[in-house]
Amino acid sequence: MRTERRGAVGDDVRVVIVDDHSIFRSGLRSDLDASIVVVAEAADVAAAVEAIAETQPDVVLLDVHLPSGEAAASVPDASGGEAVIRGAAPLSPGTRFLALSVSDAAEDVVRVIRAGARGYITKGSSGIEVSRAAHAVAGGDAVFSPRLAGFVLDAFGAAVGETATTNDELDRLSTREQEVMRLIARGYAYKEVAAELFISMKTVESHVSAVLRKLQLSSRYELTAWASARRLL
Numbered sequence: 001m002r003t004e005r006r007g008a009v010g011d012d013v014r015v016v017i018v019d020d021h022s023i024f025r026s027g028l029r030s031d032l033d034a035s036i037v038v039v040a041e042a043a044d045v046a047a048a049v050e051a052i053a054e055t056q057p058d059v060v061l062l063d064v065h066l067p068s069g070e071a072a073a074s075v076p077d078a079s080g081g082e083a084v085i086r087g088a089a090p091l092s093p094g095t096r097f098l099a100l101s102v103s104d105a106a107e108d109v110v111r112v113i114r115a116g117a118r119g120y121i122t123k124g125s126s127g128i129e130v131s132r133a134a135h136a137v138a139g140g141d142a143v144f145s146p147r148l149a150g151f152v153l154d155a156f157g158a159a160v161g162e163t164a165t166t167n168d169e170l171d172r173l174s175t176r177e178q179e180v181m182r183l184i185a186r187g188y189a190y191k192e193v194a195a196e197l198f199i200s201m202k203t204v205e206s207h208v209s210a211v212l213r214k215l216q217l218s219s220r221y222e223l224t225a226w227a228s229a230r231r232l233l
Contacts, residue, residue, distance in 0.1 A: 013138045016040045018048040019063040031127025048084045053091035058138040064101035064112050082115040098137045119143030141189045172214040180207040185227035
């Protein structure tokens with residue numbers, strides 16, 4: 001593990017890179033935007049949990065297929081990536097996890113999201129794309145490529161407990177709330193919704209709160225699943 005402490009300035013996002021390949025870690029680090037401050041690196045589960053607990057980063061850029069090793073023995077059948085999330089999340093509650101992987105298999109995506117990751121992108125992504133994803137995840141948004149998002153929607157769509165018809169449900173929302181709902185469900189950040197609809201961030205937040213309340217949903221994840229199940233995306 002290598003730790004580096006730097007003061008975050010402005011919109012900087014503090015991250016820990018977790019991957020067992022040093023060449024990948026160095027390449028990713030050099031390709032990230034200047035606003036991404038790497039505060040630590042780790043190559044295995046134990047070192048990752050320790051680094052996250054020590055540095056309390058905004059986001060962890062996490063290899064899904066990190067070797068589990070002995071440190072993950074307490075989490076049966078979990079991958080190394082899952083073990084890091086489950087081990088570190090209680091020690092650093094404000095940290096969000098962004099999964100990075102060479103795999104785009106549905107099973108890998110769904111498992112790491114169930115463990116608590118807020119996004120999943122492939123290692124073929126550019127440094128700019130990873131940087132943008134880190135900012136989005138740090139801001140509370142979920143980030144997936146369109147193909148990977150489909151896996152998540154298929155896996156979680158059936159869990160939403162609404163029983164009313166789609167038309168009845170949509171009738172609860174104003175025209176503006178429906179516009180906001182569709183953009184949020186498609187993965188837009190609040191700032192992007194505001195720009196798209198020419199409204200303020202505060203107005204977007206108010207509309208999202210109203211949508212979740214009226215549809216009896218608890219998060220944007222459930223909203224995305226709800227909209228996908230009804231073919232509203």
